[in-house]
Amino acid sequence: MHEIFSQLAGLLAHLGEKPILVIPVLGAEIRVDWMTILMSWIVMALIVVVAVLLRRGLRQPVEEKPNRVQATLDALIDLLHSQLSANFSSEDLARKMFPFVSTLFLYVLVSNWLGVVPYLDSPTRDLNVTLGLALLVLFLSHTLAVRRKGIKRYLRGFIEPYPFMLPMNLVGEVAKPLSHSFRLFGNISAGGILVTVVFVKFAPIIVPPILNLVFGLFFGAIQAFVFAILAVAYINVAVES
Amino acid sequence: MQEAQSVASGISGADIATAAKYIAAGICMGIGAIGPAIGEGIAAAHALDGMARQPEMQGALLRTMVLGQAITESTGIYSLLIAIVLLFVV
Numbered sequence: 001m002h003e004i005f006s007q008l009a010g011l012l013a014h015l016g017e018k019p020i021l022v023i024p025v026l027g028a029e030i031r032v033d034w035m036t037i038l039m040s041w042i043v044m045a046l047i048v049v050v051a052v053l054l055r056r057g058l059r060q061p062v063e064e065k066p067n068r069v070q071a072t073l074d075a076l077i078d079l080l081h082s083q084l085s086a087n088f089s090s091e092d093l094a095r096k097m098f099p100f101v102s103t104l105f106l107y108v109l110v111s112n113w114l115g116v117v118p119y120l121d122s123p124t125r126d127l128n129v130t131l132g133l134a135l136l137v138l139f140l141s142h143t144l145a146v147r148r149k150g151i152k153r154y155l156r157g158f159i160e161p162y163p164f165m166l167p168m169n170l171v172g173e174v175a176k177p178l179s180h181s182f183r184l185f186g187n188i189s190a191g192g193i194l195v196t197v198v199f200v201k202f203a204p205i206i207v208p209p210i211l212n213l214v215f216g217l218f219f220g221a222i223q224a225f226v227f228a229i230l231a232v233a234y235i236n237v238a239v240e241s
Numbered sequence: 242m243q244e245a246q247s248v249a250s251g252i253s254g255a256d257i258a259t260a261a262k263y264i265a266a267g268i269c270m271g272i273g274a275i276g277p278a279i280g281e282g283i284a285a286a287h288a289l290d291g292m293a294r295q296p297e298m299q300g301a302l303l304r305t306m307v308l309g310q311a312i313t314e315s316t317g318i319y320s321l322l323i324a325i326v327l328l329f330v331v
Contacts, residue, residue, distance in 0.1 A: 225307065
């Protein structure tokens, strides 16, 4: 019995002992974590398979009454839409950005919840994944800002309210993706470490499922929502100011 | 007594470094959690005040509260990261 626990602990305590592929590139090296890539693909496969299966349950003609599957999905999407889109300043921007932001939410949510399943791991427990997502949001917000405001007004945004504030503004822009990604990574990996420590060290029965419920499902959902809503806020600020 | 003395003489610099690492991680997390806890509590209290006064604003207040708390939490997350680095990486 104890061997199973220690095996599981070895699998869960991944910090430092990951299966890593090292690619040498021009003197430096790129380190690729196989586990993260595998789990990322599992998340994507899950989302696509569930989406296809649910799609088959939807009605085909528009005139018919919606069935149970569709009513449920409508309610869920409506909830997501009302929570996320309300933070955009304009209706037009909200309609354009809602698919991206809700996809981000869905990916992060399924990633966080995957950590609850034994032998599987959250991809968001790897800083590279969350940093990648945060950089995606940063890139998108700045591209949108340039396209909406023009390059001149975009650049002038950096020296407002006064030109000597330029370094502050630049630091602020760099801090955005850092805090955005560290927050998700810190929350999810801390939850994982806590559950593993409790499981291995002092309470292998009854307590870990409850902790998993709190740290995996509840905090996972909250953090996914926070990640999506911060993406909304960053895009909105970049386009607006 | 004899045993304690022999153990004490066997302490090397690496042992002291390990002990300092654990103590530092504990202090880092303990002090680092105070600020965000107070800040999030204040945010929740004021959001509750607002909800009690205007129950119809509940949705918007909840959303803004969660967003503000998430941003407040970053300093706590930074100290958590430092603690993790101290425990597992250094």
